[in-house]
Amino acid sequence: MRVRGERECRECGRHWSYFETGSVECPTCGSLHSVGTGDREAHTDAPVDLDLREHRQRFGETTSVLPTDGVTDLKRDLRAYVHKRGFVHAGELTELDATYLAARELLEAVDVYDRLRQPTADDQAYLLDLLAGADGGDRPRTAEVPTTMRSARGMATALAVETYREALATYLAESTADTDASRRTSAFGHTDASGHTDASGHTDAPNGFPQRREEPSTVSASQSREGESLQHVQLDRLRERLRDRTNQILALQGDVDPSVADELVRATRAIYAAVTTGDEDALDRANAHLDDAAPIS
Template sequence: MKVRGERECQECGTRWSYYETGTVECPECESLRSVGLDERTTHTDTPVRLDLSTHRSRFGESRELLPEDEDGVDMIKSDLREYTRKRGFIRGGKLLTLDATYLAACELLEAVDLYDRLRDPTDADRDYLLSLLAGAEDGDRPSTGNVPDAFREARGMAAVRAVEEYRSDLLVFIDELDPKSEIADIDDASDTTDPSGADIDTASGVSRTARTRDLLEQLRDRTKRVEALGGDVAPAAADSLVDAANAIGEFIRDGDGDALARAQDTLSEHST
């Protein structure tokens, strides 16, 4: 959606940023009567903090690792879903990265659901889940080598969910770009501009926007293949989806030719 980020209260004159508070309510007098002071910009992110402290206590007190009452399991799933639902990757017209905390929240949600269905979890399975729970707020996830076989699906499906959400925002961001400044220039003397304003690589005749959309389509195909496997791929292959998505985002955001090459190489190298 598009919002006016800089707001002024019509009651007390306080000014604040909607991008920081996520509300049109005045932080001083709580009045809902405010006006926007700037132009509308695309904004999909909501200020929200991932707080799992209550759930860490519940997990620690349970003899079975997961809370023994079903409500405890449902609560952590609900909190993780709410966090991921509120998150986005465009803040005040600026494209963000697919960050580690969002990824960890997605993986923990998948892992809790999967662990709850395991008949005979191993010590490695328990350690993995506890490690995720302990580090998710800071974006710390177990390395690919420390993901138990039983949780390959959790890692894979977390990547699928996260990358699809990020890809969706990337497409929104591209659509909102000014046609005459679609993507920041890459240092390439062979580039020029077509009459519509889109950058053209004269060697290939392909606009940068078209190249980006082609990469996003390749990323979508890769993601769909992993999803069709239920996420059951090597953890490194799952993480490569995230790497490719962030490289594409970097190219869109900064016009970095190295990022473009990195995205192409990653998508080619880790084909499923």
């Protein structure tokens, strides 16, 4: 959704960033009477922290069976975190980060562990290692994932990547709309701080004399549009491949080699690099990672 990121309190006049607080309540006087200012920006994220210290204390003495109350509370907090998180912040695309992935994996791992009839020491160590580092974005290494827990990493990764893919679609749609609007504005004149440009492309400069706005050459503008179009086609294909890979892993209930899940994450981050930096090599890297993300059960 698009929101105005800056707000002004009608009671005390305080200005604050909605992007930082996620609330229309004035941080100074607590009034709910505020007005949005500035331009609207695409925004799907919310300010939320993941704090697992209380849960670590509760599960520290776990031997085999997890305490029911503890499981319920832990899953509640993990769900609240992942549901509030998004990957478009104040109009900018953000990366699929390690803390989000770890929270997703811990949520899946608790379910898997709870269903095991006879959890092993490795299963327990894996779960507690996740709990120990998830809020800092740390997860057990790929080689340390027990066979019984493969599905937790696979499902968590597929669900995280699918959520990211949806955010990417939102971001690209908003970016395309902004670009189209900018081009329409350019076609009918341009306004800046120095004066007004009419439909003919003349600018009324501060001294009152019209100045012709310099236009880029038709050839370079055309080439630029062709380049943008080609990149959009490549991104669309990558998004389709990303969707196919996630669907394949979900169909297998996440039971894939953990290295496959890792390649899916690498592909997603390469796409992020391509979108945010224009790095064409990143598109090739994303395709290569998706090739290696083919699930083999």
